[in-house]
Amino acid sequence: MIQMNTVYQRKSNGTIILGLILFLVVSCKHEIPLPIISNVPVDIGNGNTLPCDSDSVYFNQQILPFLIANCAQSGRHDAASHQDGVTITSYQTLMNSGIIEIGDPNDGDLIEVITDTDPSDRMPPPPAALLTAQQIQLIQTWIAQGAQNLNCDGGCDTSNVTFNAVIKPIMQNKCQGCHQGTSPGGGVNLSTYLGVQGSAIDGSLLGSIEHGSGWSAMPKNSSKLPDCDIAKIRIWVNAGAPNN
Numbered sequence: 417m418i419q420m421n422t423v424y425q426r427k428s429n430g431t432i433i434l435g436l437i438l439f440l441v442v443s444c445k446h447e448i449p450l451p452i453i454s455n456v457p458v459d460i461g462n463g464n465t466l467p468c469d470s471d472s473v474y475f476n477q478q479i480l481p482f483l484i485a486n487c488a489q490s491g492r493h494d495a496a497s498h499q500d501g502v503t504i505t506s507y508q509t510l511m512n513s514g515i516i517e518i519g520d521p522n523d524g525d526l527i528e529v530i531t532d533t534d535p536s537d538r539m540p541p542p543p544a545a546l547l548t549a550q551q552i553q554l555i556q557t558w559i560a561q562g563a564q565n566l567n568c569d570g571g572c573d574t575s576n577v578t579f580n581a582v583i584k585p586i587m588q589n590k591c592q593g594c595h596q597g598t599s600p601g602g603g604v605n606l607s608t609y610l611g612v613q614g615s616a617i618d619g620s621l622l623g624s625i626e627h628g629s630g631w632s633a634m635p636k637n638s639s640k641l642p643d644c645d646i647a648k649i650r651i652w653v654n655a656g657a658p659n660n
């Protein structure tokens with residue numbers, strides 16, 4: 417909004433060309449009004465929920481999981497690839513990448529690429545879907561609030577991802593029904609560490625849960641895993657799929 421005002425002021429000052437350039441730059445972006453975040457219920461376990469402070473955006477619970485799920489693939493912004501010098505695996509790496517303009521929700525490379533309408537410039541690149549309007553608004557609110565490294569109880573905790581505490585239960589609950597016993601789906605046995613590790617290493621685990629091209633989309637015949645699960649699995653795979 418502030419930028420649009422600037423455009424009109426400059427135009428009325430007679431600096432028409434500068435005004436036009438600014439207008440073109442501004443009009444390439446979606447100007448999304450900042451949302452008012454109402455109560456965000458957060459799972460604190462035992463079936464209880466406790467609202468986080470409804471006025472704040474909690475980076476670790478509300479933003480990092482979908483950023484990791486959408487941007488930290490191999491070949492893009494994981495630690496090994498860090499395309500264009502950008503690594504999106506944690507608060508620290510994101511901030512070190514220099515793509516956030518703290519306090520200005522309409523500026524900075526991150527906002528520019530996720531709101532860009534040109535398919536050759538926008539992120540994530542096609543055929544991946546764009547971030548949702550709600551995710552973009554969360555990022556903008558977070559930046560406007562100072563791009564802080566905040567946590568609240570519960571939600572998606574990506575801080576301590578181990579095979580036994582985190583990955584195994586996801587496999588048990590969402591995959592093993594079809595991936596155990598003598599003839600598991602696709603010959604892939606996900607009921608043992610070695611089976612899961614094998615799929616992690618050959619790329620099929622992430623490829624299938626992210627619905628990557630060339631892989632069978634998993635879990636078969638049901639909706640995609642939540643971003644939080646995908647983020648945790650990617651963190652574990654990127655760490656070398658340890659038996660921990």
Ligand code: HEC
Pocket residue numbers: 587590591592593594595601602603604606615620621624625630631632633634635636637641
């Ligand atoms: C309803 C049964 C079912 C569920 C649930 C399921 N799978 Fe599968 N999965 C299959 C079948 C069947 C195949 C063989 C390929 C095909 O038919 O699409 C397969 C194939 C795979 C493959 C090999 C993919 C490839 O392209 O080589 C992987 C990896 C895999 N599944 C992982 C998972 C994971 C991880 C989950 C849980 C998030 C899961 N599956 C849930 C049935 C299932």
